[in-house]
Amino acid sequence: MSDIRVLTGPEVAEHASKDNCWIIVHGKVYDVTEFLPEHPGGQAIILKYAGKDATAAYEPIHPPDAITTNLPVDKHLGVVDASTVAKVVKEVTEEEKLRQKYVEARPPLDTIVNLHDFETVTRKVVSEKAWAYYSSASDDEITLRENRMAYQRVWFRPRILRDVTNVDWSTTILGRKSSLPVYISATALGKLGHPDGELCLTRAAQNHGVIQMIATLASCSFDEIVDAAKPDQTLFLQLYVNRDREITRKYVQHAEARGVKALFITVDAPQLGRREKDMRMKFVGEEGVAKVQDGQSDIKKDEGVARAISSFIDPSLSWKDIPWFRSITKMPIILKGIATAEDAILAYEAGVQGIVLSNHGGRQLDTARSGLEILVEVIPALRARGYFPNPNFEIFVDGGVRRASDVLKALALGAKAVGVGRPFLYAFCSYGQEGVEKAIQIFRDELEMNMRLLGARTVDELVPEMVDASALSSHVVLTPHDTLFHNTYVPLEGARFQES
Numbered sequence: 346m347s348d349i350r351v352l353t354g355p356e357v358a359e360h361a362s363k364d365n366c367w368i369i370v371h372g373k374v375y376d377v378t379e380f381l382p383e384h385p386g387g388q389a390i391i392l393k394y395a396g397k398d399a400t401a402a403y404e405p406i407h408p409p410d411a412i413t414t415n416l417p418v419d420k421h422l423g424v425v426d427a428s429t430v431a432k433v434v435k436e437v438t439e440e441e442k443l444r445q446k447y448v449e450a451r452p453p454l455d456t457i458v459n460l461h462d463f464e465t466v467t468r469k470v471v472s473e474k475a476w477a478y479y480s481s482a483s484d485d486e487i488t489l490r491e492n493r494m495a496y497q498r499v500w501f502r503p504r505i506l507r508d509v510t511n512v513d514w515s516t517t518i519l520g521r522k523s524s525l526p527v528y529i530s531a532t533a534l535g536k537l538g539h540p541d542g543e544l545c546l547t548r549a550a551q552n553h554g555v556i557q558m559i560a561t562l563a564s565c566s567f568d569e570i571v572d573a574a575k576p577d578q579t580l581f582l583q584l585y586v587n588r589d590r591e592i593t594r595k596y597v598q599h600a601e602a603r604g605v606k607a608l609f610i611t612v613d614a615p616q617l618g619r620r621e622k623d624m625r626m627k628f629v630g631e632e633g634v635a636k637v638q639d640g641q642s643d644i645k646k647d648e649g650v651a652r653a654i655s656s657f658i659d660p661s662l663s664w665k666d667i668p669w670f671r672s673i674t675k676m677p678i679i680l681k682g683i684a685t686a687e688d689a690i691l692a693y694e695a696g697v698q699g700i701v702l703s704n705h706g707g708r709q710l711d712t713a714r715s716g717l718e719i720l721v722e723v724i725p726a727l728r729a730r731g732y733f734p735n736p737n738f739e740i741f742v743d744g745g746v747r748r749a750s751d752v753l754k755a756l757a758l759g760a761k762a763v764g765v766g767r768p769f770l771y772a773f774c775s776y777g778q779e780g781v782e783k784a785i786q787i788f789r790d791e792l793e794m795n796m797r798l799l800g801a802r803t804v805d806e807l808v809p810e811m812v813d814a815s816a817l818s819s820h821v822v823l824t825p826h827d828t829l830f831h832n833t834y835v836p837l838e839g840a841r842f843q844e845s
């Protein structure tokens with residue numbers, strides 16, 4: 346071990362330019378000069394930390410192994426003597442002070458009564474940047490809001506006098522036991538909102554028999570998440586397909602070897618939507634950075650966090666690729682992001698094991714329809730061809746689910762289970778693992794009550810006759826105002842004037 350080079354802070358600090366750029370991450374020194382133009386997030390952000398410790402900025406956006414796997418070994422220069430590194434004294438901004446105050450004044454967890462509450466708390470206790478990234482949706486955010494509204498256009502037709510002493514909401518998802526007809530859907534960059542990131546989900550899920558879908562762009566590395574899971578815990582994987590299929594092949598096969606039970610290929614994001622809240626945040630936040638570039642144009646600077654790191658996603662992905670995926674894995678393949686009956690039929694005929702009817706949480710094509718509305722189009726179309734019901738082809742819905750009543754509506758209309766993304770993310774941003782456990786408990790409590798009141802003792806008893814979805818596809822119906830949702834929803838802002 347004696348041949349490891351030990352550098353001092355001042356030595357590293359001498360390499361602080363575009364032509365000679367060293368950085369410190371997790372106590373190690375890296376020469377990133379040649380890597381600068383290749384950095385998916387642009388060079389500017391690295392240059393901001395040239396010659397300094399970049400760990401704090403690096404951590405939420407990258408899995409821990411991102412730098413070691415992407416940078417040739419000869420650029421790993423050595424370790425830094427911690428006592429010699431000038432602490433990048435993070436100036437405690439007014440924003441940060443306020444955030445800390447809110448963290449301290451968080452409502453006690455036992456006073457949290459519904460999933461909206463986690464969102465209310467998260468908005469105050471995470472950084473503005475994290476909030477902008479998580480909460481944003483594309484363009485005018487019409488679809489984001491529609492995802493809630495759609496559930497409110499479906500009304501229950503409850504049945505009575507059925508002896509509902511015992512109700513059971515457990516189910517199977519792709520042949521795997523799940524204590525809820527809900528799975529934790531993939532969301533990226535968990536460490537922006539909590540230091541343990543997605544591990545909060547993994548730990549909570551294992552205590553409650555809930556299935557977690559790991560995101561390709563999680564802040565924790567894939568292996569960290571799998572290592573944190575129990576051997577018998579079911580994990581699914583969400584996949585962004587890389588332009589370099591070899592990388593994707595290795596990733597998928599590694600996941601399968603590590604015991605992941607299903608592959609959800611995201612098919613609605615050949616390009617990321619323009620999420621304006623996120624874009625504005627980045628633009629304002631990195632203003633100083635643009636100057637480092639000295640007139641160089643950095644097209645990434647106003648794109649927001651997600652767009653900056655999504656350039657590896659292959660927009661050429663097509664139906665022709667499905668047989669290749671089938672050839673590289675035995676895991677069930679599910680296409681995530683189907684939005685029409687036409688594509689649901691193609692998916693079935695392509696031989697995949699399921700589809701997620703989704704608009705990516707309103708973050709992709711704005712004014713795309715809600716998953717629930719897609720569901721009532723897809724089921725009859727599949728049924729007419731004899732493709733539904735079929736135990737080997739499961740249909741999922743995600744987007745906008747905040748209540749067990751939403752879950753029951755989707756199941757009654759033919760979904761096998763629903764995906765829940767942001768609410769679980771917000772649960773850990775606000776209260777860590779315990780928050781996620783509480784969110785699961787809330788689902789249980791609401792499912793118990795709603796199933797009793799609806800007269801369904803098991804998920805199999807949730808039938809289409811229990812709902813009136815006749816207004817679902819009509820977008821001009823009045824429903825009572827969803828107060829909690831609208832109180833949490835932050836309206837888009839207009840252009841910002843510069844400060845003088």
Ligand code: 173
Pocket residue numbers: 533562614617650651652654655705708
């Ligand atoms: O919705 C997203 O933000 C998302 O899917 C994504 C895609 C690429 C990078 C980060 C997040």
